[in-house]
Amino acid sequence: MKLLENKVAIITGASSGIGRATARLFAEQGAAVIINARGAAALEDVASAIRQAGGRVHTVVGDVGIEETHARLTEVAMTIFGGLDIAVNNAGAVGAMKPLAEISVEEWDHVIAANLTSAFLGVRSQIPAMLKRGGGSVVFISSFVGTSAGIPGMAAYGTSKAALMGLVKGITADYAVKGIRANALLPGGVDTPMAGDAAQKEWAAGLHAMKRIAEPEELAQAALFLSSPMSSFVAGSALFADGGNAAVK
Numbered sequence: 668m669k670l671l672e673n674k675v676a677i678i679t680g681a682s683s684g685i686g687r688a689t690a691r692l693f694a695e696q697g698a699a700v701i702i703n704a705r706g707a708a709a710l711e712d713v714a715s716a717i718r719q720a721g722g723r724v725h726t727v728v729g730d731v732g733i734e735e736t737h738a739r740l741t742e743v744a745m746t747i748f749g750g751l752d753i754a755v756n757n758a759g760a761v762g763a764m765k766p767l768a769e770i771s772v773e774e775w776d777h778v779i780a781a782n783l784t785s786a787f788l789g790v791r792s793q794i795p796a797m798l799k800r801g802g803g804s805v806v807f808i809s810s811f812v813g814t815s816a817g818i819p820g821m822a823a824y825g826t827s828k829a830a831l832m833g834l835v836k837g838i839t840a841d842y843a844v845k846g847i848r849a850n851a852l853l854p855g856g857v858d859t860p861m862a863g864d865a866a867q868k869e870w871a872a873g874l875h876a877m878k879r880i881a882e883p884e885e886l887a888q889a890a891l892f893l894s895s896p897m898s899s900f901v902a903g904s905a906l907f908a909d910g911g912n913a914a915v916k
């Protein structure tokens with residue numbers, strides 16, 4: 668049985684890493700996927716691979732920090748695929764790695780816009796569409812950095828990722844009764860370009876009890892759980908997929 672048969676899913680930041688793995692897995696599991704990133708070429712490569720595997724996919728190129736990108740994503744869901752059931756708000760940015768007092772206002776605003784305001788703009792567009800179908804599932808890709816004891820140089824990033832839990836709780840309070848489930852997925856280090864060079868990946872691996880970082884596909888599986896009927900009573904939650912992160916627990 669395919670877990671997402673007849674479902675329609677938006678996945679932002681889907682030309683690389685966790686978003687790409689999620690788009691592929693969701694399409695394999697029967698969903699029509701609307702995928703997004705700023706760069707068109709890499710996004711089209713992902714779409715081609717999904718089509719070749721028999722999946723249904725549409726691309727929307729645009730920055731998730733801009734409201735219009737989300738309007739276009741939702742419009743494609745509604746007009747081409749007939750509605751919206753799932754949104755994985757995944758796109759994000761680490762920003763400049765600096766001690767807090769050295770972060771400029773512009774650098775702060777950039778990280779908050781990329782990770783937090785983008786998620787707010789996403790759900791503002793996604794929730795009304797989901798309500799027309801009688802509910803849906805929203806997943807935010809947060810980070811273990813949002814709840815850990817603090818990682819040097821990552822104050823803005825950690826703050827933005829921690830704040831996503833506020834969105835999860837707020838959406839749950841407002842819309843769970845109407846069938847919308849909102850949850851956050853908190854990855855530990857994941858083997859993607861965002862995780863940095865080999866030395867940075869080794870450092871991240873050392874933070875986790877498993878002493879390794881994840882493959883993007885392992886996060887896609889967790890996102891699938893949160894997006895599918897398998898998690899029908901899971902709402903307002905944080906799911907850690909962090910290999911047992913010693914800095915958190």
Ligand SMILES: NC(=O)c1ccc[n+]([C@@H]2O[C@H](COP(=O)([O-])OP(=O)(O)OC[C@H]3O[C@@H](n4cnc5c(N)ncnc54)[C@H](OP(=O)(O)O)[C@@H]3O)[C@@H](O)[C@H]2O)c1
Nearest residue numbers: 680682683684685704705706730731759810856857859861
């Ligand atoms: N990798 C890790 O260790 C790790 C750990 C914890 C949490 N996370 C979180 O997981 C999420 C995905 O990260 P990843 O590691 O998979 O990163 P990645 O491999 O670098 O991929 C990032 C994706 O997001 C897109 N993107 C970036 N900024 C965007 C924007 N403003 N608008 C639209 N698309 C944008 C990128 O394409 P374009 O550049 O073409 O737009 C790309 O498709 C992020 O929210 C990140 O904070 C990652």
